[in-house]
Amino acid sequence: MLLNGAVASVALAEAQSDVLTLDKAVTLALQNDPWLSGSRYQQRATEALAESAYQLPDPKFSLALANLPTDTFDFEQEAMTQLVVGVSQMYPRGDSRRLKREQLTLHSASQPLMRQERQAKLQLTITQLWLEAYQAKQSVQLIQRDRKLFDQLVDISQASYSSGLRGTGQQDLIKAQLEQSRIEDRLTLLLQKQDVAEQKLLEWLLPALSDASMPMTGFHYATELPLLRIEYSSDDSSDYRDDLQAQSLTHTALASHLTGHPSIQIVDQSIAAAATAVQLAKQKYKPEWGVSASYGYRGEDAMGRDRADLFSAGVSVTMPLFSTVSQDKEVEAAIASQEKIRTERSLMLRQMIASFNSARAQLSRLQQRQQIFDDKLLPQVKQQADAALHAYESDNGSFIEVVRAGIAELNTRIDYLDITVARLQQIAQLNYLLTTTESATDSFTLSQPGVTHE
Numbered sequence: 001m002l003l004n005g006a007v008a009s010v011a012l013a014e015a016q017s018d019v020l021t022l023d024k025a026v027t028l029a030l031q032n033d034p035w036l037s038g039s040r041y042q043q044r045a046t047e048a049l050a051e052s053a054y055q056l057p058d059p060k061f062s063l064a065l066a067n068l069p070t071d072t073f074d075f076e077q078e079a080m081t082q083l084v085v086g087v088s089q090m091y092p093r094g095d096s097r098r099l100k101r102e103q104l105t106l107h108s109a110s111q112p113l114m115r116q117e118r119q120a121k122l123q124l125t126i127t128q129l130w131l132e133a134y135q136a137k138q139s140v141q142l143i144q145r146d147r148k149l150f151d152q153l154v155d156i157s158q159a160s161y162s163s164g165l166r167g168t169g170q171q172d173l174i175k176a177q178l179e180q181s182r183i184e185d186r187l188t189l190l191l192q193k194q195d196v197a198e199q200k201l202l203e204w205l206l207p208a209l210s211d212a213s214m215p216m217t218g219f220h221y222a223t224e225l226p227l228l229r230i231e232y233s234s235d236d237s238s239d240y241r242d243d244l245q246a247q248s249l250t251h252t253a254l255a256s257h258l259t260g261h262p263s264i265q266i267v268d269q270s271i272a273a274a275a276t277a278v279q280l281a282k283q284k285y286k287p288e289w290g291v292s293a294s295y296g297y298r299g300e301d302a303m304g305r306d307r308a309d310l311f312s313a314g315v316s317v318t319m320p321l322f323s324t325v326s327q328d329k330e331v332e333a334a335i336a337s338q339e340k341i342r343t344e345r346s347l348m349l350r351q352m353i354a355s356f357n358s359a360r361a362q363l364s365r366l367q368q369r370q371q372i373f374d375d376k377l378l379p380q381v382k383q384q385a386d387a388a389l390h391a392y393e394s395d396n397g398s399f400i401e402v403v404r405a406g407i408a409e410l411n412t413r414i415d416y417l418d419i420t421v422a423r424l425q426q427i428a429q430l431n432y433l434l435t436t437t438e439s440a441t442d443s444f445t446l447s448q449p450g451v452t453h454e
Contacts, residue, residue, distance in 0.1 A: 026126045029204035033122060036115055043111035050104035054097050062086040066296070076299035079307060086294030086312075094286035095279075103276040110269040113437065117262035120435040122204070127428040129201045135421040136194035139414050143187050146410045179403055251353070258352050260436035267345040274338035281334040284327045288318040352433055359429045366423040373416045381409040 030036070067080035075081055258264060296310035320327055388405035391397030 020130075022127060022130050025130050025201065025205060026123050029122055029126045030119060032204070032206075033118070035118060039111050039115050039118070043108050046104055046108035046111070050101045050108060053104055054101040056097070057090050057092070059087055059089045062088075062294070076301065079298065079301065082296035082298045082310060084294050084296045086292060088290060088292035091289040091291075092283075093288045094283040096283040099276055099280045099283065103273050103280065106269055106273040106276060110266050110273075113262045113265045113269065116435075116437060117266060120262065120432050124428050124432040126201070126204060128425055129197055129204075131421050131424055131428075133194055133197035133201060135417060136190050136197060138417055139190045140187060140194065142410065142413050142417070143183060143190065146406065147183055147187070175403060179407065254353055254356060255349060257436070258349060258356070258433065260438065261352065261433070262435065262437055263352075264345065264349060265437050267341060267348060271338060271341050271345065274334070274341050278331065278334040278338060281327070281330045284330065285320060285324075287320075290316040290318075292316070356430065356433045359426045359433070363423060363426040363430065366419055366426065369419050370416070370423060373412070373419065377412055378416060381405075381412045385409040 062085070064084045064086070066082050066084050067078060068075065069077050069081065075083075291314070293313045294311070296312070298307040298309055300306055385405040385408070388397055388402045392402045
């Protein structure tokens with residue numbers, strides 16, 4: 001008995017390892033997303049550029065032979081002839097070095113935020129695709145389960161028509177065969193939808209699945225429901241609460257929460273970088289300094305006496321005396337660019353608020369419909385199908401009513417599945433919108449066990 005239990009446990013573990021849960025799909029996609037690796041390399045590159053921008057420009061060294069007479073090319077003939085070695089160093093305007101480094105540092109700091117936004121967006125994409133594939137597969141299973149009933153009814157209709165019993169006419173037989181063909185076509189369409197969704201999933205999972213034993217198509221799915229939670233910062237409670245209970249959430253509170261979304265934080269980083277660009281443009285009003293020094297070596301005179309060597313030093317400065325229009329326009333352009341980013345932030349926040357309210361409203365209606373199906377429609381269509389079949393078997397009902405009742409029950413179950421999946425998709429959309437930079441860095445739970453549709 002112990003041996004049989006151990007074998008069963010091993011078999012169950014192997015079967016579960018092949019199940020493509022939502023958590024597993026998201027984890028594989030995040031682990032094998034090349035964009036995330038590229039973002040880390042971009043961050044390193046920008047950080048290196050930031051340190052490079054703070055350094056002074058390289059000094060310039062010069063070596064020159066000055067005032068050499070062309071009649072004899074004798075280095076010692078003329079007192080003006082000398083071998084000059086010089087060095088010069090330029091100093092950028094004002095705080096331009098510090099501001100340039102600050103600007104690049106801000107761009108570098110936006111990369112972790114972009115990765116958080118990418119992870120949240122990728123989670124939403126994988127969830128949508130997983131649910132689409134799951135919906136198609138569950139619909140196929142529902143049709144395949146009821147398909148046997150339609151086949152049996154066609155056989156019964158064929159036998160009744162051949163024997164002339166129960167008043168079955170040719171139109172009843174044709175009706176049964178037509179509905180059977182429609183079921184076949186619907187099944188094919190759902191299989192096509194499942195294949196498309198799974199192939200789209202493979203775009204994200206292929207690098208991982210290519211090294212694993214999991215099949216490349218025909219995944220085994222587990223029914224798991226995504227979570228929808230929002231953190232309140234009120235004094236009385238800091239726990240996570242279901243957002244469906246937060247119907248009194250004000251526009252201001254929602255906007256305040258959404259400002260923590262990685263997308264908004266990225267725009268805030270861009271605004272800060274644009275502000276630095278304004279300060280950097282204003283540095284061009286300041287002078288650019290340079291220092292130089294040179295040493296001139298001279299040879300002996302015609303009498304063999306040494307000549308004194310020469311040393312020179314100087315300071316240069318670039319003053320924007322005749323190009324103030326250029327500086328004014330650059331500052332004006334930098335300010336305009338910053339204001340443009342601010343308007344983009346306002347537009348993005350407005351769109352996110354609208355998307356949140358729309359998704360929450362749809363989720364509320366879908367829950368209402370799901371409750372109606374649970375309480376009324378599903379029991380009623382079941383009773384109708386059973387009553388029609390019982391009446392037909394008792395020779396008190398028509399075959400067409402049996403087919404109609406069977407089709408109505410199947411369509412209702414598929415509609416209920418569609419509503420359930422649509423509800424989960426809205427939850428996934430809300431999860432994405434409610435993502436904050438704090439929650440994105442945590443190892444949050446993606447899903448929880450749900451209801452299996454049979």
